[in-house]
Structure formats: C-alpha cells, structure tokens
Amino acid sequence: MFSPPIVSIYRLFLLFALALFPVSLSLAQDHGDQDWVFKNSKSLSELWELDEAHHRGTFLITSYKPVYFTLAKYSSDTNKDPKSEGLENTLPEPVALNVIESKFQLSLKTKIFHKVLWGRADVWAAYSQRAYWQIYNEALSRPFRETNYEPEIILNFPVKFSLLGFEGKMIGAAFTHESNGRSEPISRSWNRLGLHAGFERGQWQIMFKNWVRLGGSNDDNPGISDYIGRAEAKVSYDLKRQRFYAIARHSMKFGEKSRGSLQLNWTFPIIKNFSGHIQVFEGYGESLIDYNHRQTTVGLGVSLIN
Template identity: 75%
Template sequence: MIKRNSSPPLCKMLLLSILIVVQLGFSQDNVDQDWIFKNSKTLSELWELDEEHHRGTFLITSYKPIYFTLAKFSTDTNKFPISEERNNVLPEPVDLNVVEAKFQLSMKTKVFYKVLWGKADVWAAYSQRAYWQIYNKELSRPFRETNYEPEIILNFPVNFDVLGFKGKMLGAAFIHESNGRSNPISRSWNRLAFHAGFDRGPLQIMLKNWIRLGGSNDDNPQISDYIGRGEAKVTYDWGRQRFYAIVRHSLKFGNKSRGSIQLNYTFPIIKNFSGHIQVFDGYGESMIDYNHRQTTFGLGVSLIN
C-alpha cells in the first residue's frame, strides 16, 4: 500500500516565510527608487543582435530564467513512471511526496561572431532543471529527476515588420535533452529546432518548431505526441513585474492533440531578487513525466529573468 505523505511543518514554515518576504517587497516600492528591477531586456540585448549590444565571445550570460521553487505541489504526482516500451517500468510505485522543490539553471555564451559571410552568430547554451523531494524524509530527501539540456544555436539578426511587431531574430538549434538515468527510467531525445523572435515594446514573442532526430527504438518513442512539436513563449514586462507563458503542442488533432501550458509571474523583492509563482498544466513537466498529465503550483524566488 502506498503511504500518502502530507506537507511537513518545514514546508509550511517556508511558504509562510515567502509570503512575508513578498509583502515586504511590495511595501518598499516607494521607499527606494535608486534600484530598478532588471527584467526588461530586449531581444537585442539578450542576444546581442547589433553592434551596440555586442559583448564579445566566450562571455557567460543568462539564457532561460534562473529560479528556485521552494514548494511545488502536484495534483497527480507520477509515482509509477512508464513509457511505451512496457518493459521499462519500475518494479513498484515510489512513495513520493506531492510537494517538492524545483530549480532551474541556464546559461549561454557566444562562440563565433559574424559567421556565414557576417550574417550569423553561433551560441552554446546549457540548461538544467532539478526536482528535489526535499521534504520526503522517508526516502532521505532524494532528487527525483534531473534534466540536462545542452544546445548549439545558430542565430541570424534580422529587422522586419509583421503585424505591428518587429522581427528581430531567426535561427536554428540542435538540442539534446535527457535525464541521465539508466533503464527502466531513462528518457532522452534530440531535436533540430527553428526559431523566430519578435518584440513590440514590453512584449516579446518567441516561436519555435522542431523536428525530432531518430528515436524510433528508444525509451520514449512517442514523446513528440505528448511534449509537443512546437512552442510559443510570450513575455510581458509591467513596470518591475514580469509575466510569461510557455505553450507547447503536439500539432496534431484528435486523441493526439496534447501539450502543456506554463504560466509564470515574477515580482521584485529586493534589487534583482524576485518572487516567483509558477503554474503548469499538461504533459512533460519533466522528462520522466513526458506522458503523464498533471497540474502543479509552485512558489519560490527568481534570480535572473
């Protein structure tokens, strides 16, 4: 029989502490105007798309948001992960807590500047997400899942108008993502992705579509029908607050019309230290959950947006 864990006192104390800090952060809005929440970088700044913003090669800069979710609650924790390869299953369910911690690290660096007749830049990027059963004392607080995602990105700065937006970048990337585990819970895939970036004042839109490379005989052959074949990320800055949504879809209809939506809200606490609320619904909250649907609610802090 599977024991149902409840949220321990430590979790409740952390949640209460975050709420108190959030309130203090909002209450100081009119106290100190000498610092500005640095969350309104344009695509030109983030990807150094012109001479004004070029910083050189092999300098480490941020890529995806860097955050630490102190408590993330799932409506349906995946205690018995399974893939289409029915032999790849655990012998029995794992007694996981419904509340865990999560963090994401991400960075990039420009490797080559003005290649392909001076028209493009080449970047290398690395992201990592970890799901930590920090409140699960019975299992010695293990890391439930860690996802590794290195990328090689070819980026073309552009400048054109479309539907009131300014097209700023086009490009392609080779993306590998895996959880670094062995069977029966090994998950991995390779993708060739194509992207386009647009902005309009405080609003940014990144569109991405990918083709899966290989994978007909692996541990997750139908991953594209769950996690998706395309992604749209919309970011909006409102003063010192930021809203962003990430939507993925399989680009299929009928019973294969699947995907996910992730909603994020960050708000200033002190300088570049921000509060972070995240809501996720759908498939693929992590690699091990690629074919498992759930809704999660997370509360934590963000260091780099």
C-alpha cells in the same frame, strides 16, 4: 474537471497572488528608477547581441532561460510509477513520492562564433538544467526525483521586419539534446532540430519555436513529440519590475493526439535582484520522466534571473 483539493489549491494561489500584486506594484513604483537592478528586463538585442552596439565578445557567460528555485511545488498527480509509451520498462513497484517537492532551474549561454555565414550570424552554446527534489520526503532520505540536462547549439540571424504590430528581431536554428542521465527502466532522452523567431513590441516579447525529433536506435520514450509537443510559444510582458510570462507547447496534431502543456509564471520584486516567483503548470512533460504523464502543479519560490 478539477477535484476539490485542486480547486482549493487554485483558490489559495489566487488569493496569494491578489494579496501580493499591490505590494509588488508599490515596490516597483517606489524604487523602479533608483538603481540599475530595478530597470526593465533587457531587449532581445541586448540578450542576444543582435547588433554591434550590443556585442560583448565571445566566450562571455550570460543567462539564458530564467534561473529560479521553487521552495514548494504541489502536484495534482505525482508520477509514482513512470512508464514509457508502448514499452515494458517499468519500475518493480511504485515509488512513495510526496505530492510536494522543490524544483530549480539553472541556465547559461555563451557566444562561441561571431559574424559567421557571410558575416550575418552568431553561434551560441547553451546549457540548462532542471532538478526536481523530494526535499520534504524524509522517508526516502530526500532524494532528487529527476534531473534534466539540456545542452544546445544555437545559430542566430539578426533581422528587422514588422508583423502584426510586432518587430521581428531574430530568426535561427538550434540543435538540442535533452536527457535525464538515468539508466533503464527510467532513462529518458531525445534530440531535436528546431527553428525559432523572436519578436518585440514595447514591453512584450514573443518567441516561437518548432522542431523535429531526430531518431535514434535506442528509444526510451517513443511518441514523446505527441505529448511534449512539436512547437512552443513563449510570451512575456514586463510591468515595472514584474514579469508575466507563459510557455505553451503543442503536439500540432488533432484528435486524441492533441496534447501539450501550458506554464504560467509571475515574478515580482522583493528586494534588489531577489524576486518572488509563482509558477502554474498543466499538461504533459513537466519533466522528462513525466513526458507522457498529465498533471497540474502549483509552485512558489524565488527568481534570481528572468
């Protein structure tokens, strides 16, 4: 059950969303075909250069995950005293964090090998970074609360098959390292090896991922897979110049270890490439430092690349 302040936040969010929806839909109808920047988001074939018609060469930097800046993000339970599961690595005392902060995400990729493994696959290098900024916390000199760094090596195979009305476009594997670059007691990091598959149908795109964590001698966050999860599904839908997408993660376990998260996003047009962005998150692992901390967040900002 949500407490009264959270209910109020959700009511404000819903009212704001309902007020903006007809405006953004009108903009999409009025300007949708007048300029290339107003066209629908790219297909998986374009984004991942899955055929020769879309191949643009190696070492060309393109976008990977969405790039956005959240001006204000409210948390129902700010993690003022982060702790690792089963360890005594705690801060001397809780930090006086604000419940409202800003957040931004940057993400790029580049193809480094084309037509490897008997001419069937491409190899990509990717890098994503998320930062959580206590910009409104004047008492603490507006510090960055948490920054997560996520380099990846991705192997992609173009495919073509049908499943439940969707067309399978790509399958592959990826090695991912994620860390916050901090020292004890708030160091967090993990490595994982995963498989993925991408599907399309009209304006719908679906990406499924699952992974196994690769062990290490120094474990700053034991049990992280039981909180952040072992599998992910991302579903997106484009309506004119608007995009709706959801990211769900789950531990793939039952009982008390049935945990995960759900992130809902809506981007809507403002002008040219400049879009508004509303994000709602509920669950564990909103950032690495929060891997075993559950909260609900609501954020409002701008999106530059979807």
